[in-house]
Structure formats: structure tokens, C-alpha cells
Amino acid sequence: xxxxxxxxxxxxxxxxxxxxxxxxxxxxxxxxxxxxxxxxxxxxxxxxxxxxxxxxxxxxxxxxxxxxxxxxxxxxxxxxxxxxxxxxxxxxxxxxxxxxxxxxxxxxxxxxxxxxxxxxxxxxxxxxxxxxxxxxxxxxxxxxxxxxxxxxxxxxxxxxxxxxxxxxxxxxxxxxxxxxxxxxxxxxxxxxxxxxxxxxxxxxxxxxxxxxxxxxxxxxxxxxxxxxxxxxxxxxxxxxxxxxxxxxxxxxxxxxxxxxxxxxxxxxxxxxxxxxxxxxxxxxxxxxxxxxxxxxxxxxxxxxxxxxxxxxxxxxxxxxxxxxxxxxxxxxxxxxxxxxxxxxxxxxxxxxxxxxxxxxxxxxxxxxxxxxxxx
Numbered sequence: 001x002x003x004x005x006x007x008x009x010x011x012x013x014x015x016x017x018x019x020x021x022x023x024x025x026x027x028x029x030x031x032x033x034x035x036x037x038x039x040x041x042x043x044x045x046x047x048x049x050x051x052x053x054x055x056x057x058x059x060x061x062x063x064x065x066x067x068x069x070x071x072x073x074x075x076x077x078x079x080x081x082x083x084x085x086x087x088x089x090x091x092x093x094x095x096x097x098x099x100x101x102x103x104x105x106x107x108x109x110x111x112x113x114x115x116x117x118x119x120x121x122x123x124x125x126x127x128x129x130x131x132x133x134x135x136x137x138x139x140x141x142x143x144x145x146x147x148x149x150x151x152x153x154x155x156x157x158x159x160x161x162x163x164x165x166x167x168x169x170x171x172x173x174x175x176x177x178x179x180x181x182x183x184x185x186x187x188x189x190x191x192x193x194x195x196x197x198x199x200x201x202x203x204x205x206x207x208x209x210x211x212x213x214x215x216x217x218x219x220x221x222x223x224x225x226x227x228x229x230x231x232x233x234x235x236x237x238x239x240x241x242x243x244x245x246x247x248x249x250x251x252x253x254x255x256x257x258x259x260x261x262x263x264x265x266x267x268x269x270x271x272x273x274x275x276x277x278x279x280x281x282x283x284x285x286x287x288x289x290x291x292x293x294x295x296x297x298x299x300x301x302x303x304x305x306x307x308x309x310x311x312x313x314x315x316x317x318x319x320x321x322x323x324x325x326x327x328x329x330x331x332x333x334x335x336x337x338x339x340x341x342x343x344x345x346x347x348x349x350x351x352x353x354x355x356x357x358x359x360x361x362x363x364x365x366x367x368x369x370x371x372x373x374x375x
Contacts (some may be wrong), residue, residue, distance in 0.1 A: 010060050010351060016302075017053055020295050024049070027262030027292075031269075045263040045290075059348030064356055069349055070317065074132050077125045081143055083110040084122055085151030091153055107155040119159035119329045121342070122151040126166070127323035131316050158334045160230045162327055242281050242334060249280040252289050260292030283332035290338065303329070306354060315357050321350040 028042050046262040063069050087108040091097050096103055108116040125147050133139045151159040251274050252261065261269045266289065267277035280286040287296040310322030327342055339344040 010355075013060075013351065014053070014054070014294075016298070017056070020291055021053075023292065023295065024260065024290070025260040027260055028260075028264055031262055031264055041265040041268060042099060042263040045265060046307030048339045049132060049263070052339060052341070053343050055344045057347045059345035060352045064351030065319065066353070066356065069353070070132075073128055077132065078141070079120050080125050081120075081146055084146050085111075087150050087153055088146065099370070101334060108150070108153045110150075114335070115154035116156045116158055116331070116335045116343075117340070119151040119154040119156040120328065120335075122147045122154075122326050123159060123162055124324045124346075127320040127327075131320045144158050153214075162330050165328075165330065170227075229323070239358070243280045245278045246285055248274045248276055248278065249282065249285040249289050253293070254286075256289075256292075258288075258293035258304075260290055266290065273274075279336055281339045283335070286336045286338050306351060309354050310350070312353065313357055315353070318350075318353050318357055321353055322345070325350050331348055335373065 003206075014047050024045075049153070051058045062072070070232060078100070086099070087102065087110060090099055091108065100109055102108060104115055107117065109115040110118040112118040112121070124142060133143070148163060151163070158212065175190070178190070214351050242341070247344075248270055251272060255273055266286070268280050272280070280289060282301070284296065293301070307322060310318055310325070313319055324346065328337065328346065331337070
């Protein structure tokens with residue numbers, strides 16, 4: 001556990017955010033006369049940006065204390081598990097009317113304002129399960145099942161996509177570990193099992209279709225996410241009109257020559273330039289629109305560098321946080337996380353743990369060198 005003296009502010013990150021703030025301020029002063037924006041609104045955007053800086057600093061200071069952050073993350077997993085169980089029970093017992101505030105129509109959203117954010121939090125818990133219950137496989141299995149079912153009940157197509165990607169990732173990494181360790185018999189059994197399951201699934205396709213239709217009848221959430229496997233375009237079907245929002249973001253970016261819109265309200269600028277107020281529903285595109293191409297590119301590069309450091313780390317906590325942030329990044333392709341408090345807090349905790357691991361490694365090397373010199 002780090003002492004108070006070890007808890008340093010993230011100077012590089014704060015400097016970058018300060019430069020972004022300055023750039024957006026300058027653009028905000030120029031933009032109204034450039035585009036003749038009617039009723040420009042900047043205060044709300046300035047406040048949001050100021051708050052994410054505060055959340056980032058708070059998250060970084062908390063994340064620098066390993067024991068404290070482990071406790072908080074365990075509480076985070078348990079809290080999400082409880083909220084997920086509430087949704088599962090209310091849907092299975094058909095008592096949605098008792099807690100209507102936890103639902104958006106038929107989609108379960110828990111305590112969040114968007115079912116997609118709720119499902120993201122549920123899936124973000126998965127990398128921490130083995131960290132906190134390493135020797136209790138039954139407990140891990142039950143918690144994993146509950147979190148996955150709750151995420152699917154949100155009706156989020158992004159949730160099912162992320163779960164599929166996680167399954168593929170686990171399969172590939174597990175296969176690679178077996179190959180490296182030379183455990184060919186175990187690998188052969190796994191491959192044969194997968195082939196058998198695929199064969200059985202192919203033979204009972206009609207029965208599986210009936211099961212899917214039954215689930216769709218029980219809860220419309222299943223019908224919404226089933227478009228991922230149907231002929232419908234999952235980006236535009238069932239209320240997921242992403243493509244037009246992305247095109248509008250690219251159009252605004254081109255109009256602004258990649259400089260961003262500063263602190264001006266996205267909806268007002270979009271309405272004036274493209275005739276719609278819909279935001280990008282994509283974190284990268286929204287950052288490009290608001291920050292500009294250059295700052296977004298720097299941010300992406302720095303994130304890539306942190307992922308490289310995180311995956312190379314031998315610390316289980318750092319690797320779990322890296323996996324959780326990877327889940328956030330996948331979700332960021334379909335939702336806007338640039339003003340999400342949870343995203344920036346987790347981002348700061350992740351950065352802090354990576355920095356703390358590097359600092360600890362450097363200190364251990366110096367101590368070993370000193371001990372070797374004294375001997």
C-alpha cells in the first residue's frame with residue numbers, strides 16, 4: 001500500500017487536459033463569428049469538462065492506494081451483482097410494475113439512465129471475479145452467470161457483442177497457453193468438444209430457433225439483440241440508428257477542418273450544420289468533434305501505450321483493470337463515454353495502478369542493486 005507521500009498527481013495527463021481546455025476555449029471564442037451560431041451555449045460543456053478533470057484526479061489519488069482500491073472494486077462487483085439480481089428476479093417473476101424506475105420500457109437499466117451503460121458495468125465486473133474469489137470456482141461461476149444474464153436482459157446488442165468477443169479471447173488465450181505448456185491431450189479434448197458442440201448445434205438448429213422465439217416472447221430484450229444474427233442491420237434496427245449519427249459527426253468534423261467545436265453545445269452546432277441534434281453515439285467520433293482530430297489522436301496513442309503496459313504487467317489487479325478498460329473501449333464504439341464519470345474514474349485508477357507498478361518495480365531494482373553493492 002502506498003503512503004500519502006507516494007500519491008502523486010498525474011502531471012502529464014493533467015497537462016494534456018489543460019492544453020485541451022485551452023484549445024477548446026479558443027475555438028469557443030472564434031466559432032460563433034465563424035459559423036454565426038445562434039444562442040451559443042458553452043457553460044454546460046465547460047462544467048462537464050471541469051468535472052471530468054476532478055473525477056480523474058480523485059480516481060487517480062484513490063487508485064494509487066492498492067488496498068483501498070481492491071476493497072472499492074470488490075464492493076463495485078457486489079453492488080452490480082445485487083442490482084443485476086434484482087432485474088433477473090423481477091423479470092422472471094413478472095413483477096416489473098413494482099420497480100418501473102429500473103426499466104426503460106422492457107429493457108432493464110438498473111440505476112443507470114441508459115441500458116447500454118448498465119450492461120457495460122455488469123460486464124466490466126467480469127475481469128475482477130477471479131481476482132477476488134480465486135479459490136471458489138462455484139462462487140465465480142454463479143456470479144459470472146448472474147452478471148451475464150443481467151447484461152443480456154438490458155437488451156443491449158453491444159453487450160452480446162462484447163460477451164462474444166470475450167469468449168473468443170478466452171478461447172484463443174487458453175489455447176495459446178496449452179500450446180506453450182505442451183498440454184496437447186487437453187487441447188485435443190477442447191477442440192473435439194467444440195467441434196461436437198458445433199455439430200450438435202447445426203443438427204438442432206430448428207429446435208434452437210424455437211427456443212429463441214420462446215425467449216423473445218418472454219422478454220422483448222431477446223428480440224432486440226437477436227438482430228445481430230438476423231438479416232437486419234443491427235446498427236439501424238430496433239432504435240439503434242448509429243450510421244446517420246456517425247455520418248453527421250464526420251460532416252461536422254469536416255466543416256470544422258478537424259479543429260473541433262470547442263465548448264459549444266454539440267446538439268446546437270449539429271442542428272445548425274446538419275439539421276439534426278443527435279450526438280455521435282461513438283466516443284472517438286464525439287471526441288473528434290469536440291476536441292479536434294489532433295488531441296483525439298494523441299489521446300488514442302496514449303491509451304494504446306497504456307494498454308501495452310497493462311497487458312505486459314504481471315500484477316493481477318493491473319491486468320484486470322486493463323481488461324475492464326478494454327471492455328469500455330469496445331462499448332465506446334456505440335455509446336458516448338467522453339463525459340461519463342465512471343469511465344474517467346476507472347481510467348484514472350487504471351493509470352494510477354500502472355504507474356504504481358512501474359514505481360514499485362523501479363524501487364525493487366534499486367534496492368537489489370544497493371544490496372548487491374553492499375555485499
